[in-house]
Amino acid sequence: MISIDSYGWIERFTEGPKSSEYNKIIDDAKPEELVTSAVVLYEVYRKVKKLKGEETALEAVAALNQTKVVAVDQTLSLEAADYSLDHGLHMADALVYATARHHSAELFTSDDDLKGLADVVFV
Numbered sequence: 001m002i003s004i005d006s007y008g009w010i011e012r013f014t015e016g017p018k019s020s021e022y023n024k025i026i027d028d029a030k031p032e033e034l035v036t037s038a039v040v041l042y043e044v045y046r047k048v049k050k051l052k053g054e055e056t057a058l059e060a061v062a063a064l065n066q067t068k069v070v071a072v073d074q075t076l077s078l079e080a081a082d083y084s085l086d087h088g089l090h091m092a093d094a095l096v097y098a099t100a101r102h103h104s105a106e107l108f109t110s111d112d113d114l115k116g117l118a119d120v121v122f123v
Contacts, residue, residue, distance in 0.1 A: 003035045003100035005109035006043035013060040034067035037099035
Protein backbone atom coordinates (compact mmCIF):
# COMPACT_ATOMS: atom_id res chain seq x y z
CA MET A 1 0.00 0.00 0.00
CA ILE A 2 1.10 3.55 -0.71
CA SER A 3 -0.28 6.98 0.04
CA ILE A 4 0.37 10.18 -1.87
CA ASP A 5 0.34 13.41 0.10
CA SER A 6 -1.58 16.40 -1.24
CA TYR A 7 1.71 17.79 -2.54
CA GLY A 8 2.07 14.92 -5.01
CA TRP A 9 -1.48 15.03 -6.29
CA ILE A 10 -1.31 18.80 -6.70
CA GLU A 11 1.90 18.39 -8.69
CA ARG A 12 0.14 15.85 -10.91
CA PHE A 13 -2.93 17.94 -11.62
CA THR A 14 -1.16 21.28 -12.01
CA GLU A 15 1.78 19.88 -13.99
CA GLY A 16 4.21 21.14 -11.37
CA PRO A 17 7.99 20.63 -11.47
CA LYS A 18 7.79 17.23 -9.75
CA SER A 19 4.77 16.00 -11.69
CA SER A 20 6.69 13.46 -13.76
CA GLU A 21 8.08 11.83 -10.61
CA TYR A 22 4.65 11.67 -8.98
CA ASN A 23 2.97 10.53 -12.21
CA LYS A 24 5.31 7.53 -12.34
CA ILE A 25 4.61 6.59 -8.71
CA ILE A 26 0.85 6.95 -9.13
CA ASP A 27 0.66 5.31 -12.56
CA ASP A 28 2.74 2.32 -11.40
CA ALA A 29 0.27 1.60 -8.58
CA LYS A 30 -3.16 0.03 -8.90
CA PRO A 31 -5.93 2.31 -7.58
CA GLU A 32 -6.78 -0.22 -4.85
CA GLU A 33 -3.16 0.03 -3.60
CA LEU A 34 -3.50 3.78 -3.02
CA VAL A 35 -4.73 5.03 0.36
CA THR A 36 -5.94 8.63 0.43
CA SER A 37 -6.90 10.65 3.48
CA ALA A 38 -10.11 12.66 3.14
CA VAL A 39 -7.95 15.64 4.13
CA VAL A 40 -6.09 15.23 0.82
CA LEU A 41 -9.38 15.62 -1.08
CA TYR A 42 -9.91 18.99 0.59
CA GLU A 43 -6.37 20.22 -0.03
CA VAL A 44 -6.21 19.03 -3.64
CA TYR A 45 -9.64 20.39 -4.59
CA ARG A 46 -8.90 23.76 -3.00
CA LYS A 47 -5.47 24.24 -4.56
CA VAL A 48 -6.30 22.84 -8.01
CA LYS A 49 -9.49 24.92 -8.21
CA LYS A 50 -7.50 28.04 -7.34
CA LEU A 51 -4.80 27.32 -9.93
CA LYS A 52 -6.66 25.51 -12.74
CA GLY A 53 -10.38 26.08 -12.20
CA GLU A 54 -13.32 24.07 -10.97
CA GLU A 55 -13.51 21.60 -13.87
CA THR A 56 -9.91 20.44 -13.38
CA ALA A 57 -10.45 20.34 -9.61
CA LEU A 58 -13.48 18.09 -10.02
CA GLU A 59 -11.50 15.84 -12.37
CA ALA A 60 -8.82 15.60 -9.68
CA VAL A 61 -11.40 14.62 -7.07
CA ALA A 62 -12.83 11.99 -9.43
CA ALA A 63 -9.34 10.50 -9.83
CA LEU A 64 -8.77 10.52 -6.07
CA ASN A 65 -12.10 8.75 -5.56
CA GLN A 66 -10.69 5.82 -7.54
CA THR A 67 -8.32 5.22 -4.60
CA LYS A 68 -9.25 4.01 -1.12
CA VAL A 69 -10.43 7.27 0.48
CA VAL A 70 -10.27 7.10 4.27
CA ALA A 71 -12.55 9.27 6.38
CA VAL A 72 -11.30 10.93 9.53
CA ASP A 73 -12.68 9.07 12.53
CA GLN A 74 -11.96 8.99 16.25
CA THR A 75 -9.09 6.51 15.94
CA LEU A 76 -7.30 8.48 13.23
CA SER A 77 -7.92 11.73 15.08
CA LEU A 78 -6.23 10.44 18.23
CA GLU A 79 -3.36 8.86 16.29
CA ALA A 80 -2.88 12.14 14.41
CA ALA A 81 -2.86 14.09 17.66
CA ASP A 82 -0.12 11.82 18.99
CA TYR A 83 1.95 12.25 15.80
CA SER A 84 1.42 16.00 16.04
CA LEU A 85 2.71 16.06 19.60
CA ASP A 86 5.60 13.68 18.86
CA HIS A 87 6.78 15.33 15.64
CA GLY A 88 5.43 18.90 15.74
CA LEU A 89 3.11 18.34 12.78
CA HIS A 90 0.23 20.61 11.84
CA MET A 91 -3.23 19.05 11.86
CA ALA A 92 -3.50 18.27 8.13
CA ASP A 93 -0.02 16.72 7.94
CA ALA A 94 -0.68 14.71 11.10
CA LEU A 95 -3.97 13.35 9.72
CA VAL A 96 -2.42 12.41 6.38
CA TYR A 97 0.52 10.75 8.13
CA ALA A 98 -1.75 8.92 10.59
CA THR A 99 -3.87 7.62 7.72
CA ALA A 100 -0.83 6.23 5.92
CA ARG A 101 0.58 4.67 9.09
CA HIS A 102 -2.78 3.19 10.11
CA HIS A 103 -3.00 1.43 6.74
CA SER A 104 0.67 0.35 6.70
CA ALA A 105 1.27 2.49 3.63
CA GLU A 106 4.41 4.32 2.58
CA LEU A 107 3.68 8.03 2.31
CA PHE A 108 5.15 9.80 -0.74
CA THR A 109 5.57 13.54 -0.28
CA SER A 110 7.74 16.57 -0.91
CA ASP A 111 6.52 18.32 2.24
CA ASP A 112 9.54 19.20 4.38
CA ASP A 113 7.43 18.86 7.54
CA LEU A 114 7.14 15.09 6.91
CA LYS A 115 10.74 14.54 5.80
CA GLY A 116 12.60 11.95 7.85
CA LEU A 117 9.56 10.33 9.46
CA ALA A 118 9.14 6.55 9.44
CA ASP A 119 7.69 5.16 6.21
CA VAL A 120 7.86 8.53 4.44
CA VAL A 121 9.44 8.57 0.98
CA PHE A 122 10.63 12.06 0.15
CA VAL A 123 10.29 12.93 -3.55
